[in-house]
Amino acid sequence: MPTITENDLIKTMHLAQLDLAKDMPIYKQHLADVLEFVAPICEVDAKNVEPMLYIQDFSLRLRADNITESNQRDMLQTSAAHVEDGFYLVPEVIKTCETEN
Amino acid sequence: MHRRSIAELIQDLRTKKYSCEELTRYFLRRIKSFDKKLNSFITLTEEYAMQKARLADKCIKQDKATFLTGIPIAHKDLFCTKGIKTSCASKMLENFIPPYNATVVERLEQAGMVMLGKTNMDEFAMGATNETSYYGCVHNPWNIQMVSGGSSGGSAAAVAARIVPIATGSDTGGSIRLPCSFCGVTGLKPTYGRVSRFGMIAFASSIDHAGLIGYNAYDVALVLNFIAGMDGHDFTTVEKPVPDYIETINDSINGLRIGLPREYLENLDVAVGLQIDTAITELEKMGAKVQEISLPYFKLALPVYAVIAPAECSSNLARFDGVRYGYSCKEPLNIEDLYSRSRSEGFGEEVKRRILVGTYVLSNKKPINYYEQAQKVRRLITEDFIQAFNKVDIILGPTTPLPAYQIAQQAEKVKINFSDVFTTASNLAGLPAISVPVGFVDSLPIGMQLIGNYFAEAKILNVAHRYQQVTDWHKQTPEGYC
Numbered sequence: 297m298p299t300i301t302e303n304d305l306i307k308t309m310h311l312a313q314l315d316l317a318k319d320m321p322i323y324k325q326h327l328a329d330v331l332e333f334v335a336p337i338c339e340v341d342a343k344n345v346e347p348m349l350y351i352q353d354f355s356l357r358l359r360a361d362n363i364t365e366s367n368q369r370d371m372l373q374t375s376a377a378h379v380e381d382g383f384y385l386v387p388e389v390i391k392t393c394e395t396e397n
Numbered sequence: 398m399h400r401r402s403i404a405e406l407i408q409d410l411r412t413k414k415y416s417c418e419e420l421t422r423y424f425l426r427r428i429k430s431f432d433k434k435l436n437s438f439i440t441l442t443e444e445y446a447m448q449k450a451r452l453a454d455k456c457i458k459q460d461k462a463t464f465l466t467g468i469p470i471a472h473k474d475l476f477c478t479k480g481i482k483t484s485c486a487s488k489m490l491e492n493f494i495p496p497y498n499a500t501v502v503e504r505l506e507q508a509g510m511v512m513l514g515k516t517n518m519d520e521f522a523m524g525a526t527n528e529t530s531y532y533g534c535v536h537n538p539w540n541i542q543m544v545s546g547g548s549s550g551g552s553a554a555a556v557a558a559r560i561v562p563i564a565t566g567s568d569t570g571g572s573i574r575l576p577c578s579f580c581g582v583t584g585l586k587p588t589y590g591r592v593s594r595f596g597m598i599a600f601a602s603s604i605d606h607a608g609l610i611g612y613n614a615y616d617v618a619l620v621l622n623f624i625a626g627m628d629g630h631d632f633t634t635v636e637k638p639v640p641d642y643i644e645t646i647n648d649s650i651n652g653l654r655i656g657l658p659r660e661y662l663e664n665l666d667v668a669v670g671l672q673i674d675t676a677i678t679e680l681e682k683m684g685a686k687v688q689e690i691s692l693p694y695f696k697l698a699l700p701v702y703a704v705i706a707p708a709e710c711s712s713n714l715a716r717f718d719g720v721r722y723g724y725s726c727k728e729p730l731n732i733e734d735l736y737s738r739s740r741s742e743g744f745g746e747e748v749k750r751r752i753l754v755g756t757y758v759l760s761n762k763k764p765i766n767y768y769e770q771a772q773k774v775r776r777l778i779t780e781d782f783i784q785a786f787n788k789v790d791i792i793l794g795p796t797t798p799l800p801a802y803q804i805a806q807q808a809e810k811v812k813i814n815f816s817d818v819f820t821t822a823s824n825l826a827g828l829p830a831i832s833v834p835v836g837f838v839d840s841l842p843i844g845m846q847l848i849g850n851y852f853a854e855a856k857i858l859n860v861a862h863r864y865q866q867v868t869d870w871h872k873q874t875p876e877g878y879c
Contacts, residue, residue, distance in 0.1 A: 298761070298764065298765070304757070304761070307760070308753060308756050308757045308760065309753070311756050311760055312711060312740075312752050312753055312755075312756040313715075313718065313733075313736040313737045313740050314737060314740055314741050314744075314749055314752060314753065315737040315738060315740075315741040316741065316749065316753070323749075323750070323753055326750055326753075326754075327753060327754060327757060330703060330707075330754050333699075333700055333703055334700040334701075334703050334704050334767065334771075335700075336696075336697060336700055337697055337700045337701055337704070337767075337770055337771055337774045338765050338767075338770055340694075340697070340770070340773075340774050340777070342770060342773035342774060342777065345773040345774075345776055345777060346773070346776060347769050347772035347773050347775075347776065348772050348773070348775040348776040348779060348825075349772065350603075351589045351590065351603065351826070351827035352589065352590050352633070352635055352827070352851075356632055357629075357632055359629070368496070371496055372496060373721075374494070374496075375493060375494065375496075375721065375722035375723075376720065376721050376722060377719060377720070377725035378725070384720050384721060386720055386732055386735060387729050387730070387731050387732050387734070387735055388731070388732075389731075389732050
């Protein structure tokens, strides 16, 4: 069973977009407990078993390539925290010379 | 009116014993009177309900009503309801107003049902006790010191207290059946693909199921008729025709082959076992034949679930980043801060734990590819059931290993984690399963679970109904709610 290091947890937190730094030991222990709990499934010899990706044996249904929805942007954006002229606003992502100065 | 089943309420409305408006007002009064103790509702939609009730009365007068017109219902607060807050019991969605109805909601609205409100649940359906809700825990109407069970705890408690005759629920690892067992009501998780998940806020997409909680199997069958069936919005729904679940509900069960897995009986609590034995005797009196079967991979269901559910939830909940909807943190320093603080402040502890586990198992594939291995073992668990259904028609067992326990019982987390031990496997396999009350242990209800083969909802509803015709556990009402 793999040991969880602090680096593992930091990397996982970053991927999960969660800031859990102040409770790191608690989450590290929780992750370790879960891995211990699930260890029995790793002992099963399932080399020749197909993963069960779908419950039903079906393929994706196709539909005619026709437009069925209308533009409802304004209505759909009413749930957003910050919008302007149809755009969702977020903190600056790309710094320009202007913003750096 | 609260002691009447849906079938009886329909009869009462058709014979004009009272109007839909009177019926709705009656249940709204009961909710306002009793829900302070239970905390089973997050949102009460009083004005909307009265409007729908008046419309229902008009439809009945004009002979344009369906079977369910005017019947009150509550929806678990993860089903999107157009224009009405849908919170998933989370701070993350505290102010979320969906712009559309979930298919389940839409079909029941079209059928003329009257929505009374949105029920409390574990946050994002993650939990088995209904203690993780941002809006506080749900109390069991049989003993308010006890948990209702989760995650559909609000729906189960509300039905048990008779403050709503039927409610929707969702079931990912047992979240309909477990609270039904704890609260002494009847709950059905259909076959995966039988009922649309469109508009049901996703937890783990390959094991989420939409279902129903009611007073009895007959009522559940009545409403299932309206929600089952293919949905163009959900490609995992199946084109298979929907039978009339009432047509066969009174069929004889003489000769029915019932399988009792030997793995269910190992270390089963004696008092719970006694109630199950008594239930089996009733079924045998009606001609059913019980035989022992084996589900060798049964014990791996919880570990498999402990990988698949968090993995899929970490993917589904990635959409909550403070940008397009949901909680957004104040004064973010930069884009990363916006994402991580919105999520860390918006989600509760259980949700964050599961996202963390899910992210870990999906991003660490060496030396062990947990998700792939879990999906392989999932197939082995499913094949156990398929083999069993070559010999038996249904599989029977307890829904939960024990009845409800005390709220905030932190010290016994192990017991809580194992509450789903009998329910989880049928989620992994996608099989239909129903929980019906079969008695009491320490003055608390306990349920029996019937698992059917794929799309055999009619069979398990039939068996549940026949059982309820010769017993009255489902008619019991907690003291103070009679």
